[in-house]
Amino acid sequence: MRYRRLGQWGAKLSVVSFGTWLTHGGSVDEQDTVHCVHRAYDAGINFFDTANEYQAGRAEEALGKALSGLDRETYLVGTKVYMPMGEGPLRRGLSRKHVMSQIDGSLRRLGVDFVDLYQCHRYDPEVPVEEVARTMDDLVRAGKVLYWGVSEWPPDKLVEVIELCRAAGWAVPVSDQVQYSALWRTIEPEVLPACRRTGTGVLAWSPLAMGLLTGKYAPGAVPEGSRRASGDGWFLDRYLRPGVLEAVQEFKKIAENAGYTAAQLAIAWCLHDEAMTSAIVGASRPDQLSENLAKVDEPLDPALHAEVASLLEPVARL
Structure with missing residues (x-):
């Protein structure tokens, strides 16, 4: 496993991280979660990502139980805050009230004394960045959080909060978790340059484009057990532009x-x-994870990178 610094900061993350969105604490049972997490850890993955709202807190609980037997000094756990956690205006967003309440809930569910990376799941236009940063x-x-970061913030707001924190002498956000893949490249014009300028680490979620880039979605076919077959295809539909599935089949041939x-x-x-610190992948089976990690130590040939970019650019979100 290769490791990269989290932007300009000291923590070194495995270039592939393990994520729990949509599966763990839900469709994947507790024992399978343990097996997947331990396979990831044994493969050298040292960053495990979740969120308070994933499966209404059950993903944090499942991840916490899976990590409980491992040496706490050898891994980092990240979670998030912003999404609704109940009814009423005080149980959502990035107000001080909600954040202070939710960190304690996350620590309890994860079974840890501190969160290594606490991430603002989205930008909250109703809360001043000064309140969030403070x-x-x-x-x-207080020792409840080691580092904090953001996810899917507008680049100007990321720069604004970093400059504010530096001027005030407050802890600076160290990371931005963003959607990124060969089919979803919207961060390239503004977000990636902002992260490079500010020394912010970049974490990519959905590098497999909700499974599309595995090649399992052939035109006109819905694989048994896939997210679309199980009714979780609402997010996948965001990728499905004309010609996408056909282009992905060509991508699969290039890969082979x-x-x-x-x-x-x-x-x-x-x-x-190199600005990409880590790609966050999920897995419902240990063997699936092992296969996906088999080439992670091999840097990609620039010519192959360019070939894939050229093939998929006409159908990608840019």
Whole structure:
């Protein structure tokens, strides 16, 4: 496993991280979660990502139980706050009230004394960035959080909060978790340059484009057990532009000719840019995870990266 610094900061993350969105604490039972997490850990993965709202807190509980037997000094756990956690205006967003309440709930569900990376799940236009930044700094000073970051914030707001924190002497956000894959490249014009300028680490979620880049979705076919077959395809539909499935089948051929599976090449493509700290992948089976990680130590040939970009650019979100 390769490791990269979290932007300009000291923590080193495995270039592939393990995520729990949509599966763990839900469709994957507790014992399978333990097996997947331990397989990830044994493969060198040292960052495990979740959120308070995933499966209404059950994903945090499942991840906490799976990590409980491992040496706490050897891994980092990240969770998030912002999404609704109940009825009423005080149980959502990034107000100091909600954040202070939710960190304690996350620590309890995860079974840890501190969260390594606490992430603002989205930008909250109703809360001043000063309130968010001061709250996060207080959590760092209290020892409940080691680092804090953001997810899917507008680049100007990311720069604004970093400049504010530096001027005030507060803990600076160290990471931005963003959607990124060969089919979803919207961060390239503004977000990635902002992260490079500010020394912010970048974490990519959905590097396999909700499974599309595994090549399992052939035109006109819905694989048994897939998210679309199980009714979770609402997010996948965001990718399905005319010609996408056909282009992905060509991508799969390129991968096989180069000695990769489609998933392996998709992950390698995502990590080609050194600004990308880690690609977050999920897995419902240990063998699935092992296969996807098999090429992670091999840097991608720039010519192969360019070939994939050229093939998928006409159908990608740019």
